[in-house]
Amino acid sequence: MGRQPCCDKVGLKRGPWNAEEDKKLMNFILNNGQNCWRLVPKLAGLLRCGKSCRLRWTNYLRPDLKRGALSEFEENKIIELHSRLGNRWSRIASQLPGRTDNEIKNHWNTRIKKKLKLLGLDPDTHKPNETGCTKIEEETHKEEEKIQSKSEASLSKVDDTASFSPSYGGLWESWGVEELMDPVLIEPEGLVVNQEESHGQSLEQGSSASNSCISSATLEEDMKRFWGEECFLGERMGSFYEFEEQQHCLDRFFFS
DNA sequence: AAAATTGGCAACCGCATCGCA
DNA sequence: TTGCGATGCGGTTGCCAATTT
Incomplete structure (x- = not known):
């Protein structure tokens, strides 16, 4: 019965x-x-x-619902909470006022999961894949081919509206980014960096990236070394996911 | 320009849990 | 303590618009 x-x-x-x-x-x-x-x-x-x-x-x-795309902050928060709580969407949603469990679940499945995979991370465990970064490498190679074919056209195009997140700004800065800031070198999808703006943000907001240096071959190791083991699975991970364009830039830097 | 494919999102389904008599 | 209805929750499906071929 x-x-x-x-x-x-x-x-x-x-x-x-x-x-x-x-x-x-x-x-x-x-x-x-x-x-x-x-x-x-x-x-x-x-x-x-x-x-x-x-x-x-x-x-x-519900009148208290927020509308529109999730902000950078919200996305980072979701990643951080998911690393601790797993697929407990209602619990995650309770930490994000105005967002529903369904909305967060959909966002996770359609966007965040892919970003994690591109970085060679298992979305379920937030740890590196057993197979390494094959997917990200594939993507990187594709991007490189694209960039190669677009690079000539991009020489004449300048867009000063794009900017980097504070953490990325600091990252570029710590590397001595002048070379990377060359629009031809870092422009995968029409992105051109405004140097002044990205540098300004990193200084102003005191990114932890500003006094360290990244140089080795894998993203995982670099990130761990850079931010420390405990931060790797925590909220700082989120700052790496902020913009796809930035991700492409980072990928190219690490894997080229 | 048309067809096929992909992506995003709203809604549904069914099980788990809660609360009350 | 138990049984039952109501509600919560997470997984899945299906539709539609956008993108690609």
Whole structure:
């Protein structure tokens, strides 16, 4: 004898919500609060099951939800929390006001996971892959080929709107980045660096990168040496994921 | 320009857990 | 203590728009 379903699904609507349904649900919850979800559709005049109403409210209609893409800070926070909590999306979401577990889960699966893989890290464990950085190397080679073919065209293109994160700015600075800052050398996807801005940020915000030096062959080892073992799996990892363009630059530096 | 593929996201499903009688 | 309904949670699916071929 199995459990009874949460509702009788016969005659209930499924799939995307329309504006009219949203309005009904929103009005009902705002006037009556969240009590018994099973009764909500009936009382609100909706042909949905209570569970569907709850999801729609928590993931989309709640007035305290933030809209738009996740910020750098939020993304870094997610990576850090995931390294500690694993796939406990609701717990992670509770640390990020205005974001839902579903939103974070989707963002993780579609964006962050790929970035970690590109860096040769296992997204589940946050540790380096057993196979090393083959994927990142492949990507790097592809990028290099692209850059090679684009480099001539890029000579005439200058865009001073791009900037680096504080940590990257410090990184460049610690390496004596003038050479890397050459737009031809570091421009994988049309990115051209504004030197003044990136340097300014690193100095102003006191990046930990400013007094160290990275020089060896693998990203993992370099990062550990650079920031220390305990930081490697922690929040500082996040600052490496900030912009894909930066990642390409870093990859090229390490693996070329 | 059209077809195929990929990526992102909203919504659904089913199990786990909670809370109450 | 137990059983049951309600809710929470994480995995998965399906749709649609964007991109690539």
